[in-house]
Amino acid sequence: MKIIVHKEILLYFIFWVSVTSFAQNKSDRELILIDKDWRFSLGHLYDTQKDFGHAEGYFSYLAKTGFADGPAAPGFDDRAWRKLDLPHDWAVEQDFSEKASYSHGFKSSGKGFPEKSIGWYRKKIMIPQSDEGKIITLKFDGVFRNSKVFFNGHFLGTEESGYNGFEYDITAYVNYGNENTIVVRADTSMEEGWFYEGAGIYRHVYLQKTNPLHVITNGTYVTSEIQNDTAEVTAEVTIENKGNYKGAIEVIQTIINASGKEVTSTAENRLAPEFYKTANFTSKIKIQSPLLWDLDAPNLYRIITQIKQEGKIVDDYETNFGIRTIKFDPEKGFFLNGKSIKLKGTNNHQDHAGIGTALPDELQYYRIKKLKEMGSNAYRCSHNPPTPELLDACDKLGMLVIDETRLMGINDYHLNDLKRLIERDRNHPSIICWSVGNEEWNIEGGIVGERITNVMQGFSKSIDPTRPVTVGISSGFRSGISSVVEIMGYNYMGNGDIDAHRNDFKDQPGMGTEEGSTFATRGIYFNDDTKHYKSAYDKKPRPTFFSIEEGWKFYASRSYLAGMFIWTGFDYRGEPTPYGWPSVTSYFGMMDVCGFPKDNVFYLKSWWGSTPVLHLMPHWNWSGMEGKEIDVWVHSNCDEVELLLNKKSLGKKKMEQYGHLEWKVNYTPGTLEAIGYKNGKKILTEIQKTTQNPENIKLSIDKENPSNANVLVITVEVTDKKGLHIPTANDEITFAVKGGKILGVGNGDPTSLEKDQFIDDITLVPITNLEEQKLTSAELLQELPTFSESDWTAAFKDRDYKIQAKSYVYRGQFDLKNISKTNMVSFFYKKIGAESVIFVNGNKVVPSAEDSQKYSFTSSILKEGKNTIYIMAKPLQKIKDWDVMNTDPGIIQVITPSEPWKRKLFNGYAQIIIQKDESGSEVVLSATAKGVKAGVLNVNQKKK
Template sequence: MKITSLIIGALILIIVFNCQSEPVKELGRQSLLFNDNWQFQLVKNDSLVPETLDFSEWKPVQLPHDWSIEGDISVDNLSGHFGGYYPGGIGFYQKTFEYDCNWKNRLISITFDGVYKDSEVWINGHYLGKRPNGYIGFTYDLTPYLKEGSNNIRLKADNSKQPNARWYTGSGIYRNVWLKIKDNISVIEDGTYINSNNITTSNANINIESTIGNINSKDASVHISLEVFDMDNHLVAEKTIQRVLSASDTIAIKEHLIIDNPRLWSPETPNLYSAVQKISQNGKVLDTYKTTFGIRNIRFDAETGFWLNGENIKIKGVNNHQDGGAVGAAVPDDVLRRRLEILKNMGCNAIRTAHNPFSPEFYQMCDEMGFMVMDEAFDEWIASWPWENYKNKGKVPFGYHLEFDKWANKDLKDLILRDRNHPSIIMWSVGNEIPDQCYPEGPKRLKPLLDLVHKLDPTRPVTAGCCFMHLANDTGFSNLLDVAGYNGGGGSVFYEKDKAIYPDRKFIATEIPHSFQTRGVYKTHTEMRSPQQGINVPNLTKEEVFPEFSEFYSSSYDNSSVRISARDSWRRTDSLPYVAGEFRWTGFDYLGEGIKGWPSRLWNFGILDLCGFPKDTYYFYKSQWTDDPMVHMLPHWTWPGKEGKIIPIWTYSNSDEVELFLNGKSLGVKSNAGKMNLSWDVPYVPGELKAIAKIKGEVVAEQVYKTSKSPVQIEILVDKDKLLADGLSCAHLEVNILDEDGNFVPYANNLLTFQVEGPAINLGLENGDPLDLSSNKINKRKVFNGKCLMILQTTKQPGNIKVKVSSPDLKSEEISILSLESVL
């Protein structure tokens, strides 16, 4: 024991000596990704504190981390259908890190971008605080509690009280963690706000507000420079000022700059600028703070809808939850970017963050890729729905209604301060289907939230997604909103009626339509819940042509929906100039909210499945939202046993006309003018089905389906053949089952085995089947209707990655991916 103590003492002396003797470097502001070398354990006792944990139970994890997606799906899990039957629980995380001598006399903080939920944090045994909200980031100052040598940070995440949301949330530290180091004189966290006005083609006024802090015990005279750069890193504006900062105080600085010939931000031209602030003292740079922003003008009009940079456009949007399918809530950047690219290719120009703040990386990508964003804060406030099964329970028993009174202002303020410089954000939403809207208390609770948002950001309007709009009208709730948000529920699609009563109202469809579809599934009998205004989809045939599909699966004919179909909803939105646009429910299928009950782990509202594979409705929106010529047919043309049966063939196209051919014989030309889709009733005969789209008589696009034979071979399509060996980069492997002629087999359900060799891990396997309860983390998965997806993630070792996919009775297939120290 004495020898051990002497060794430890000597090491401490060496560390102290090193920190005292080493010259301190001028590092400026640093933001270090702090995701490596964490340990984790699940516990059963909610009264445990870090000091009582069993050390032998720790296991290494890489952040971001979602322990729910790693667990077993079970009908006994308390999350129930809301959470997709995934497990919750209580988890502890810890990380030991070494003190850096260059941190002396500097401010050290830690930022967690998202922890679900009820997080508590300790540093070296000192309790830093608690944050109930699982969706908004938070920062703690570590400076007073750090010591030279080893430091230990621990975090508890409590997701044991279930259900606490109406969808899958994930559990744990599921977003990035950052260690931030800066000088005692510096811009405070989220301390810069940039907006623009008086925008013309020749110039734009840029307003920059900053809060700078000085925690030193002495006053300081500082030099502050402001420089603005365009996307090509050209200096386009600059200014310098001198200020005296009082000891232990902050000052607010407001400056105005003019940018000549501004390059405006829009979905088509997502031009970005960066403002760089430098604080210097006696020639030494103390802090450099960079803020990315865009220049654009937004306006909602009661008669003409939405205007961007002087152009009247429709918002073509989707709602999304934050989960990434196979990876749960811990979504790598590459996975998120692929999902956004798929939406962009469909013509989508806007996303509503349903129903909570998303990760910082999401908004950065929307800035760069050109998505407009409705940034939403809450799914509930305090009140409950009047129905007996919800009464006095909130939307779910352990939801945010339990935290609203204490935390709503803090959570909303942090959201606005974090996100208000993003040009992608065009409006704020303070709630979704808030039951309070139906009661007299609703407007009273809404007003302070509106005032807070307007104070922090007077440049953007505020909305809320309202169902039961007639009740929100009666209470005056909807009239307080800058833009009235119409959800599809409870009679909230009566735009014309409300327009007549409230002529000065500004309209946006925040959540409509709600249409169901399961990829590769078709039913010719309509399943419509609560059809309204006589807008219904008739049965496509007298007798159901596809009785073989499970009741848990939904038809892809756009004849399975709530209140209104996708086609009818967009027809109305597009034809009413005062409706600014719509956010359909949803872009992607999402885990949880499986209202049909066990064993469905998801609800298939998405126009893309959990894998990101398009369903047929994806091509409907592509035909309406894009100009590049296209045509899409549904359903496929492989229906053994249905010879002679009449199958409705639909096409979606943005062309003038479409001609359909079966085995080389024309089945007629139909005009697309004024149509959302075209339809032919075709007796099933195996062979080739072809659709040809024409504009002004010229063929501009075509699609061919060939009746497939039995499954024979495996096809692997990979989105990247080179990756960065950084432990973060991902590749997506789309796996298809083909017949001997290379035709896709749309009914295949083969069980595949994936063998991964080299410096990569299986981050998740998924097939999009709502009823497949297999783990995403094992190397086996059935294909669903011919397809499945593997997501690979690199380690930090470079090398060759090989993936072999095999199945009994199928010819196996291999692919190779290079993982490099740097990717050109």
């Protein structure tokens, strides 16, 4: 069996090796990641000329099959477009603007920016002649948003939602043995959520090849029941026949454990489905002494489904699954494998500092590891289907998940989205609950909400009866959805009386699906509304809301509540409550957008985790505040904590369960020290020291970075001469990298309007006012003569292609603004003649060596403003009367090199994300700043 999988995660490589060695002969199935080498350009929402002439044709792609035009046409010239790899988020690349969407973090893209709301992607692929007879499909994990996909000029379909995976069968349209063109147009002019959603193909794309007789996508459904020391695994498989084979097939189900060993196998003889029909087959398989999937031991199995036709394996399809039991009890909360587990969860959106929504796979693991380190054991996908790699990370790392659809409703639009979500994700052992709605205020408290919930709940059960359904509710807990939902989702204690609701609905389990919404700026310990600073001390964010400590005490003390999910684990772009511009990210996170911890992380770690914790706040750099009172807090799970200032004890205090400790301390520079005691013994010490001036840049790979990963997450800081981290530093650091490329930079500052990415700017300048004159000679001149102004006529107007001149000269203009010597200007010529000679501002130019239809213009022949281009060419001849002749001379590309990558530290920290190149060479990151010594980090590549 031939499978191409993500290179980034070592586990995937092991998976590939074990599967390949297992298969006795190769099937026709291939899954090929095609993220590399796309072309991209922004189009325009309503100006078709600025949208490259798309949808201007007499016959549109909706009128006649294969009549795609503009960039959707296979022959469109995209050489001047930008080259990039997926995943890609074009919104994060844009500047900030006060006129832009509050929800999307004031990035000047999408709504209100028609020139930044359409993105075009194009890619060419070869499909060999040997693939003829296979079923070929394109698979997209997600495109934001309202995507249209074309293949070889054929319109494949539209996917409105930016969060759904989708696929198209392209078998009939393939040029076997030749080049094929994939085109995607994404439209972000409308938002789905009220939070940052990115723009473009921000998830993976695959080319899939199968036998006509195959398991459909997401075509296996694996469940298990455990009795005594035996698990009975039920494997339901849906097989489709897109060929003409009729007769017997053999369906083989083989279970493989995590070490790659075969556990058990079963085979059954069945009849193949009829042409373009599907059939479901179910197998029962027993596993003795199964290894259960658990939080600390996330044991995974794989089931390999093989189809044999006339003795040959024609398809094999693999599914990860876990064996475990879950239960929500209205009196005792949640149980995993029969053990009571308090859900210690966070809500999260899907963006990250510097890269927006286009997260490399490793960053999904990084973020889940960060949450696990905090003590969290549960994750709510707020408020949309996640990328598949997030769920893979939760499966492999042991994180429970509430999986959530985007919108409530009972029609095909809503239920089909829910169906695709559940069928895609139901084999993930991490998922414990389906969420079918969130804070639907218009319908929560009435009969409409009740009806919709009943339908969606029953519909979910028809697809996956093994998991319960929840809805997050915030406008009261007594009627409507609250009265019928299977698992009550309480969004914020201040929105209703939770205990009273529970007393009215004692058979209904419940949990806090959102709690907190506290405000904190990392590293800031005072409020300053003029600077948009929110103190990191855990306080009520609003009168009807509660602090993190108050929330956890409430949920921890009630056994009938399964747990709570904090809003949020990480800060995210958009929704910069309680402020607006120039704040561009939220303040809710336990960590900032980079994953740097705020102080509340250590409160949660104290009471969510199992290891001793001692955290002392704030920092001890308060120049100018000598003698003034400072609030000193300690987060710890020690029995007692003693506080010392410059070795003088300020007293010992006992720790209340789920609490924290406070002192009032008059500031004196020096050393603030906390000592934690357990059973009367000193077990931990934490120190905050007054630091000196910054001297060195320190670069370090974060410990949550996956081992041997293709992507590096690096923390940037400055230290004083003693090597102490300076918590108030805000130096601007400039970066350079060898052996890799920088994907993004961030620092967690909610008000930072710095660039997230530093990429070359590409501007496409059209040639306008194209005119022509007839020439009497077929010989093309190598010097530009003088032409009579009166002889110029509009180019190609009323051209009689049966009676043409021996040659023509064409003249047009292109306008260059703010041109400098650093700009790289190229002309991508589209043939308007059989042979051509080109002049710019009277100077002859020659084609480049790598592309005979590309001309690079030196700065010496260009000028600010209007420039004139002449093209002398022998005319093209029509072969057939209906041939459409090209009249577009081409496009001018202006590349403005970006500034060097840089970022200011914010309260001591910045983050840089680097992707290693494929050469295997050493990655060297250098960082410089004024007044401090440069930092260098060397990372040796390891063989995978």
